[in-house]
Amino acid sequence: MKRLFVLVALIFPLALSAQTKLSETVAADFSARVAHHYTLKNDSITGYIAEQLNRSGAGGLDIDSTMFNLKNDLPALDAALKYLYQYSDCNRQRFITNLRNMDLQTNSVFPLATYTANKYKNDTKALLEDKSDFLKTYTGPVTGKQPPAAMAQATASASSTASTSTGETAAAGTTTTTAEGTAPAAAATTVVDTRSWEVKPLFQVRTPEQLVEMYGKDNVTQRDATDLAGTKEGEAYVIYPDTDDELEVQFDGENGNILTFSHFPSKWKSPYGIKAGDPLEKLIKVNGRPFRINAFEWTNGGLVRDWQGGALEGKGVVIQLKANNTGDPKQYDQVTGDKTLRSDLPVLKKLDVIIQSVAFKSN
Structure with a gap:
């Protein structure tokens, strides 16, 4: 019996550590899937994450560069997981479903879910209140981005x-996916503002x-x-x-x-x-x-x-x-x-x- 207690005492800290730290492989997998989905038009998950990172400041001055390279910005990666958890209504099963929808490798899903649920388990109320405030002004995902070009090509x-x-207005008859589902886009107006309102260039x-x-x-x-x-x-x-x-x-x-x-x-x-x-x-x-x-x-x-x-x-x-x-x-x-x-x-x-x-x- 004494040996059993010693064994438990040794194993428990290791199990706890596995739930509170991500491996480089899992972090890289999540980073790669975020980067891929950020290139897709009207991607509700990465669009939500990007806008929350941008508003919170966790995305830095160049949100696109951050979204394409989360693995090299661990605080931003943690924040991205937090906002995906928030997007999932702080529900672990819904969070797992969304990870699978992003085509994460099977052996990455549960470590990410456990890590995130543990890290933000005491923040559920605040995250849900923040989501409610966020959705009052959120106008939907702005994705379909390409990996940033070299500085000399930006201008x-x-x-x-x-x-x-x-600022582009969606054409009539198309749909736009938002954090709350899919809804018809606004009908095209006679004059469409095609100017770029991005400041990063x-x-x-x-x-x-x-x-x-x-x-x-x-x-x-x-x-x-x-x-x-x-x-x-x-x-x-x-x-x-x-x-x-x-x-x-x-x-x-x-x-x-x-x-x-x-x-x-x-x-x-x-x-x-x-x-x-x-x-x-x-x-x-x-x-x-x-x-x-x-x-x-x-x-x-x-x-x-x-x-x-x-x-x-x-x-x-x-x-x-x-x-x-x-x-x-x-x-x-x-x-x-x-x-x-x-x-x-x-x-x-x-x-x-x-x-x-x-x-x-x-x-």
């Missing part, structure tokens, strides 16, 4: 890929001439550039100036480009799903934790000062916030002046704080 192919952009552009080639000379203009604090920083080029879709591009040589959004609503598919006009609560959610901001009506007022080690730390994201509801001086005075504030300060919610401008700098 040259940008204009030719406009017809497959997120803009991080690779290096000259104003390339912008003109991509968007047309009537849609690009030059202006003096200022950062979000109001400091002049040379010149910038604005795409679709004086419209809701205005986007400012500032070239910084080999240091990369800075893209700034200050208008809303906007059709651009911005990194991390963050846009001007988004509420403070969404920004806290994307960062994964509260952060610190400069108080309003002072030097650098409303700028995020420190991400406090959250998901946006070191990602080249600069954000300026503004308060919409400033009618109560007693409340507004609490958040003005030469001081810093925690983003979860209750009064900020009462003041209806939103993103005024957001800038993304390529690394």
Whole structure:
């Protein structure tokens, strides 16, 4: 009997470890199947995963590159499994069915299911609530992608890929698969917007001439550039100036480009799903934790000062916030002046704080 207890004591930790860690083979298999299905049109599973990765920030600046190479980005792979589990309503059997629908090898399915169910077993309520909120604004999968071309080819192919952009309207009579099933696509309108609203090619552009080639000379203009604090920083080029879709591009040589959004609503598919006009609560959610901001009506007022080690730390994201509801001086005075504030300060919610401008700098 003593030997039996010793044997159990030795085996149990090994069994537990097998349930809490993925082998390289299983991770590579899942990565390969995600990459394949991401090339398929209207793939509901990978479309859902990609959009959630993009909104959460786990997909990085280039969501396509992440989706095609999850095995080399283990935090993103873990997040992809989490969102597939969420897509499956946090139901293990439904999760297994979806893994099989992705044509995973048989010996990969159960390790993935066990690993994921164990890892997120305490997050079920939060994941289901997040899914409910997500589906309110989710417009369906944007898949049918090809593995990213070399950097030198990105700009040259940008204009030719406009017809497959997120702004394309489905033709009448076709169907689009969503996370909730298959539903008829909207009927084609007389005027179809075939412009590309993907921002990732803009991080690779290096000259104003390339912008003109991509968007047309009537849609690009030059202006003096200022950062979000109001400091002049040379010149910038604005795409679709004086419209809701205005986007400012500032070239910084080999240091990369800075893209700034200050208008809303906007059709651009911005990194991390963050846009001007988004509420403070969404920004806290994307960062994964509260952060610190400069108080309003002072030097650098409303700028995020420190991400406090959250998901946006070191990602080249600069954000300026503004308060919409400033009618109560007693409340507004609490958040003005030469001081810093925690983003979860209750009064900020009462003041209806939103993103005024957001800038993304390529690394």
